[in-house]
Amino acid sequence: MTDLGIAIEPTETGGRGALRMFLRNKPAVLGLIVFAFIVLVTIFGPGLYATSAKKMVAPPFLGPGDDLGPLLGTDYLGRDILAGILTGGRTTLLVAAVAAAFTLTIGLVVGSLAGYFGGWIDTLLMRFTEIFQVMPSLLFALVVIFLLGPGTWNETLAIGLTLWPLAARLTRAEFLRLREMEYVKASRAIGCSDLRIMFRTILPNAMPPLLVSATLTVVIAILFHAGLAFLGLVDVNTVSWGSMMGKNRAYTLTAWWMVFFPGTAIVITGLSISLIGDGLQDAFNPKLRGR
């Protein structure tokens, strides 16, 4: 009865308010600092450290701190683990970023069309999305790589093709919710084109949850790429955190550092991105804080 059809938005959820909320959230700021550090290290680290990740630089099986060897030890072929982590981070982050961008693009297109137009377009697109949801994602990625052959582009494609349904569903839900808003009806009334309403009116308002889900997608893409590389299904000539673990797996019990450090790099990276996502979530939606 009291619903006047007006969305009452808390004033603090706007752009600047959200930024202030985010900066007040200590874990999120910590996540941002750590992630920025990791990105800088993977960009400049390999150049500054100057030890090749692929060359034998010291005796194999040197532990961290052994006999003034490399800081994090060497692997079974005497390659520097630290150099591998620096170089490998570049591959891992790059593949994850491109795959996540790819995922979000497909998700955005499918989800916005389904949510905005509704009706049979929605039904058709959602049934199509469902096909990709019932195929276990890692298995589907394996099949894609098996059929197309390994290689960085095929990996990225495989990850993107398997992860988009999540983004599509979320985008659709947001568009479904927002298209009934007063301001959307107003733009329609003054004769804006569908495309303009979708991308200029609705999309900016749908951004907050999509941004949170983007951070989630990046974490999943990192884990996915690591999993594929661990199984040895990627280009054997590229060093990545996952491939380092896969190649050194057999020596886990005798030389823990070979697998421990690359894995730790993934955990720290993933955690820092997750903290950022969590901070964004709290900033955009203060009611759900701490849940």
Place this chain on the structure above:
Amino acid sequence: MIALARGIGIRLVLAIGLLLAVVIVVFSLIQIAPGDAATYLGIQQGTGDPEFLAQVRADYGLDRPMLVQLMAYIGNVAQLDLGQSTYFNEPVLGLILDRLFATMLLAGTALVFAVVVGVAIGVFTARRPESPASHGVTVISLLGFSTPVFWSGLMFILVFAAKWGILPVGGIEDVRYNGNWFGETVDLLEHLVLPAISLGIIYLAIYSRLARASMLEVLESDYIRTARAKGAHERVVVYKHALRNAVIPVVTAAGLQVGNLLSGALLVEFVFAWPGIGRLAVSSIFRSDSPTLLGIMIFSAAMVIVANLLTDLVYRLIDPRIRVGGSR
């Protein structure tokens, strides 16, 4: 009741349609990929002789129109024929069924562990929202979500199997217990602990947070205030009234994540040499055994579809608000 039956009927038809679509996607992928069974056999035999390739294509029906091949493929799957493994030279379905128990045991144990412990942690921390434990759940949950399952598996092996020697390193059984029923069961459980925990820990992280959020929300609702106002004991309020509604999101999430669970199981099986479907899938890639790999793909999709149907059913049973067709 009739509405419920009709709702389930519609769901079943949609499920079959979905499986059909998966089969078509898998079939199209085979067509898109470079080379076919004939070139593969040619490579195996060390020949590229066009006459030989044509002969093979005729033998396997690969020279027929695409649509005819697709119909034949669908017909085979409908008759539960997923093809013949090129490595084992055995029907793919048999290979999968031989390994189904191991995968179901691993995934099932991990899921039950995650749901039960996750809900317990969620309820415990929701009752003390400002305690350090409650804030800890958020951080641990994010940590669990960001950890590669194969890495935590390897680290568990390193600590529990290699360093302390209290649990086996991998595999599913130890030959020394052959024939001893009790010994075999204990042995199986010992082998199960590490893989199941490695796999379950991710979902434990997700569900504890989900359970806490939904418990916090339910505890604020009107009917809980009513229950407290009429003087119900706090324990009754939490465990009888609130818990029932708070577990619904967890059960739904668990049911809908069976696909993810199978993906995780694939990596865990690989690390722990657990003889399940996932390990077969990975080995099939290295053996270029495409019928087996694609058969596993279709079979797993079917498993996910069935799991989703069951979730839907359970959902309707535990949440009386959601009965199809407004049968109230």
